[in-house]
């Protein structure tokens with residue numbers, strides 16, 4: 001540079017001013033993407049990318065070939081369930097920070113069980129019933145930060161599940177839409193608007209689920225119609241197709257990626273989860289769902305690109321959690337594990353507390369967020385927790401037990417499992433006693449499930465593709481919590497308020 005003097009130097013500066021490419025080389029901010037496509041595949045283990053790699057021809061192939069592939073992304077929290085994963089996705093927060101400690105928990109202020117998005121002040125739109133909202137999410141999302149900064153355009157979430165549509169989109173989202181298995185309609189909530197937009201009403205008038213009546217896949221056949229069809233549909237490749245058709249319609253109707261601001265479309269494909277629970281990760285069904293969702297992701301990327309323009313889209317793809325093998329499959333491999341009876345634990349806790357302190361109905365509720373004890377005058381709450389914890393500890397295949405008092409005071413083992421419980425614990429919302437099973441042990445008498453801090457539940461894809469992404473395989477240990485701060489950096493907005501992730505700067509152009 002020092003050799004550049006006189007006229008040539010002036011010319012060089014002029015060139016730098018007029019050429020975006022040169023400006024970028026000189027460290028100025030490159031043009032921002034106009035559309036963020038944020039994809040979750042519900043219950044999609046990382047190994048589905050590698051096991052079926054040769055069969056992918058659509059979006060997964062494209063993101064693997066042209067994008068950044070983080071091969072060691074693991075959730076850091078316990079419980080690894082749908083609501084916790086989806087709330088982490090675009091907030092970067094742990095459940096401890098976001099307050100989303102499970103799909104459901106016991107609300108101590110109203111003494112009732114609530115879901116992560118249940119909101120009695122809202123109504124469903126498109127069907128009868130109480131609506132849902134992101135009000136229980138305590139932190140901001142990427143969409144919220146875009147809106148706050150003034151750079152945000154439309155932010156829209158789509159899924160078959162309410163929580164999977166609502167939580168990634170955030171508080172200031174324009175809309176979230178999900179599928180209602182009772183009515184067969186796509187629905188939203190009065191949280192977002194007083195009435196559904198016309199294009200959504202049009203979709204529902206076309207009875208979007210009905211065209212899949214009687215459809216076959218592998219050796220399964222969908223019911224002929226009505227509620228049985230809508231419920232079965234969700235546990236088939238057609239469930240993802242239903243979500244896809246709605247997401248493509250939203251993209252077009254809302255003209256996402258064509259305005260002066262940055263739009264966000266979040267899409268969560270739910271069918272992989274319903275199918276995985278029923279048949280397990282080693283089944284032909286899980287394989288079929290992986291191969292078919294690859295095509296859908298490919299079509300979604302193509303449509304986004306066609307509308308927003310090549311180079312104007314950034315896409316990210318992850319999963320909210322993985323899944324354990326079916327215990328019976330695992331035993332064939334001479335691997336450990338089995339089925340654990342959660343109800344037996346609750347009954348034992350109840351009778352131990354009654355024996356020690358008298359009273360009745362000690363166990364108010366139990367879910368993945370813990371066992372909740374009713375406060376009773378007969379006992380000091382901390383003492384009651386300890387009695388309950390000792391009962392749980394006495395069951396075979398229980399690996400860790402902590403009381404609310406211990407977790408609130410940070411008294412957890414200084415290892416990875418202790419950290420995962422700490423990250424999943426919110427004092428206002430988590431249970432009185434939290435416990436963790438040994439690896440490969442699951443709750444439930446049939447099928448399989450997820451929720452643990454072990455690799456089969458925590459290791460998920462993290463793929464970035466498009467504007468500002470430097471392609472390649474990245475093998476360092478990362479977490480899905482890193483997605484939100486990375487996107488915030490790319491888009492030049494504030495990092496979401498509860499983010500504990502780091503910016504994946506190694507993949508930034």
Ligand SMILES: [Zn+2]
Nearest residue numbers: 042043082320
């Ligand atoms: Zn899920």
Ligand SMILES: [Zn+2]
Nearest residue numbers: 043082273277
């Ligand atoms: Zn699930």
